[in-house]
Amino acid sequence: MSARAPALVISDLHLDREPGPLLEATLAFLEGPARAASSLYILGDLFEYWVGDDAGFPAAERLAAGLKTLDIPVAFIHGNRDFLVGEAYAARAGMQLAPDPLHAALPCGPAVLLHGDSLCTDDTEHMAFRQQVRSGEWQRTFLAHPLEERIRQAEAMRAASRDSGQMKAAAIMDVNAEAVAGTFRDADVPLMIHGHTHRPAIHELTVDGQPRQRCVLPAWDEHPGYLEIDATGPVLRQLDGSPYPEHLLCT
Numbered sequence: 001m002s003a004r005a006p007a008l009v010i011s012d013l014h015l016d017r018e019p020g021p022l023l024e025a026t027l028a029f030l031e032g033p034a035r036a037a038s039s040l041y042i043l044g045d046l047f048e049y050w051v052g053d054d055a056g057f058p059a060a061e062r063l064a065a066g067l068k069t070l071d072i073p074v075a076f077i078h079g080n081r082d083f084l085v086g087e088a089y090a091a092r093a094g095m096q097l098a099p100d101p102l103h104a105a106l107p108c109g110p111a112v113l114l115h116g117d118s119l120c121t122d123d124t125e126h127m128a129f130r131q132q133v134r135s136g137e138w139q140r141t142f143l144a145h146p147l148e149e150r151i152r153q154a155e156a157m158r159a160a161s162r163d164s165g166q167m168k169a170a171a172i173m174d175v176n177a178e179a180v181a182g183t184f185r186d187a188d189v190p191l192m193i194h195g196h197t198h199r200p201a202i203h204e205l206t207v208d209g210q211p212r213q214r215c216v217l218p219a220w221d222e223h224p225g226y227l228e229i230d231a232t233g234p235v236l237r238q239l240d241g242s243p244y245p246e247h248l249l250c251t
Helices: 021-031 058-068 087-093 124-133 136-143 147-167 177-187
Strands: 007-010 039-042 074-076 102-106 109-114 191-194 201-207 210-216 226-230 233-237
Touching: 021 058, 058 087, 074 087, 109 177, 124 136, 136 147, 177 191, 177 201, 201 233, 210 233
Parallel strands: 007 039, 039 074, 109 191, 191 210
Antiparallel strands: 007 226, 102 109, 201 210, 226 233
């Protein structure tokens, strides 16, 4: 693949256990835009939930087969729904598990990539949940349960999360400005890319007097799309390659 080829970034696909339209759209994306890319970054919430690499959900296994055919590096950052994706599934999918945040050299320059929930510090309930389920002890205990029990618990957690989200103000579930500024300071890069908030946009901002860009990825179960980054910078696109509709951007 040419060094001039763009890097692509996606997140928040929320694929179900069984194949459906979202999976077909994802496979078409892998056969289309991803074939012309230099690399692919998946920034979490690829799946609606993940209960262990041994689950063998049909949609996930078909996706793994599709990802495996890509002749480019594929990096995966855990989201708040699929934080249990492990090395076994990553190997089946031909992707590398990456840290959150991830420092990456993109065609337009250095960037920091993350799922995005760590920026939502005003949502104290979610931050406490995140700390709990990211602990090794919690994960080992959860994965020791039989598969059907893990599925039951995961579905209960998702239902509770949906109910909780309906009660929260939108601002609470969006990023915190100081958390964004702090991440830019720590990374010392001009570009940040994340998902999680379902508020697609490319924000121009200033941090400590320096111009910065924050790119927010769309959720595929709302209006799918991806971020394309070439030497000139980032562009949000729909799956057919056209620009992401302005009326759907969250400015």
